[in-house]
Amino acid sequence: MSDAPAIATHDLRRTFKDVDAVRGVNLSIAPGEVFGFLGPNGAGKTTTVRMLCTLLPPTGGTATVAGLDVVRDAAQVRRSIGVALQEIGLDPVQSGRELLELQCGLYGIPAARARTRAQELLELVGLADVGERRTKTYSGGMKRRLDLASALVHEPQVLFLDEPTTGLDPASRRTVWDEVRRINEAGTTVFLTTQYLEEADQLCDRLAIIDAGTIVADGTPEELKARMGxxxxxxxxxxxxxxxxxxxxxxxxxxxxxxxxxxxxxxxxxxxxxxxxxxxxxxxxxxxxxxxxxxxxxxxPSLDDVFLQATGRRLEGAEKETAA
CATH class of the missing domain: 3.30.70.100 (Alpha-Beta Plaits)
Known part of the structure; x- marks a missing residue:
């Protein structure tokens, strides 16, 4: 595995008219890490992710993903990453297998390999026994796992997950956690945004807290809790x-x-x-x-306490997590 960061930013900035949404973010994420990105609404979390996924150009600083510049090498970056957004868009009349084979075709994967790859991914996310069923019959957790699989058809080096378990019940949430761990164990670097602090604690090797466009705390979950002392x-x-x-x-x-x-x-x-x-x-x-x-x-101290001390308020999802 290369020593070069899977994701690196230096003084990354984004301004909208007179609003500094992201103000000098510096990140270095190693290959094979599960990295968590936490922040309250409006903190700059989504803007940062959109820049890393080449959906939004930076107004200052630099960023590389899989060793590629997100501005200069945007097309190559897109071929090197997988993205699973919070909103799941699945064709309800397709089966899980058909959806994955279609996704393979969009990436230029030959039909024979597409069939093999679809089967590999169905097994990876625990959906092999329902691969022939139409996606409209899937539960919310099954749809989320299929969405993860569709982001992996081209074997990306880096996978961006935007709040992957929002709206799921606790049992489905933990099933998705298992799939994320399995994906990571296969060698994929995972960049995870979440509003569930337990999720960050369970899944992430390291995490960063962003507030008002600036990183206010970063480290492993245990380091952050221990620093409070x-x-x-x-x-x-x-x-x-x-x-x-x-x-x-x-x-x-x-x-x-x-x-x-x-x-x-x-x-x-x-x-x-x-x-x-x-x-x-x-x-x-x-x-x-x-x-x-x-x-x-x-x-x-918990991550909730770390977040509260770093930002002066609790993460919005913390109350939902406690209620769940």
Missing amino acids: HDVVALTFDDPGNGTVTAAERAVAGLEGLERTVTERDGTALYVRDGAAAITEIVRLLDAAGLRAKTINLAR
Whole structure:
């Protein structure tokens, strides 16, 4: 496997009129990695991916995919990548096998090889036993797996997945995770955007968090959680008003070991070195301020906490993930 990055960007930028959507993004993704890209809506995540997929030209900086410049070598880049977008577009009257063979034909793969390749891919994504069925009879998870297979017909070096499990039930989501792992084990580099933090934690070798067009944190999931170096004490209050939250922040401001407080609509997240020992002091300070917490939860840092600390807010999909 080559030592050259599968994806590399240097000071990558994109401006729309007076809006700087992407502001100097630097990435280096090794061949064979599963790389996660997280960000709130409007952070520049989709714009970055569109530039890497040659769908949108950069207004500054450089980017290479599979060793090819996304501007100068755009046609070659497109032949080297597979893309599975969030919206699945499948012909409902075609069978899974017919769809894959048609996709092979679009890439100039001869008919004999197309039949073999379709069978390989149906087996890869666990759909060999339903390959003759029309896609309109497939479940949402099966359609997503077939969409992954269709992005792989030309054996791309890099696969871009845009929120591949959005809208799936938890069981189907985990099945898609298994397929992504299998695809990656076959040697394909995977660039994954997701709003599910558990998905990033389970699948990604490394990840980056983008906010306001800038990378604000990057590393392996374990590195990002370890860098916090703190327990997380989450407090919620019955009254979500600014007055209560501000008073709560004042109450805990003097707590020894407190590195940062992030205030949300109805509560506060406290990062402390010894959460178990700190809870008694937190309760005492709240009592002194005439405040009573609705809930107090202690946990080791999660990717949700990393995201909250890096951006000051939670990822939109985090609430859906918890509900699921």
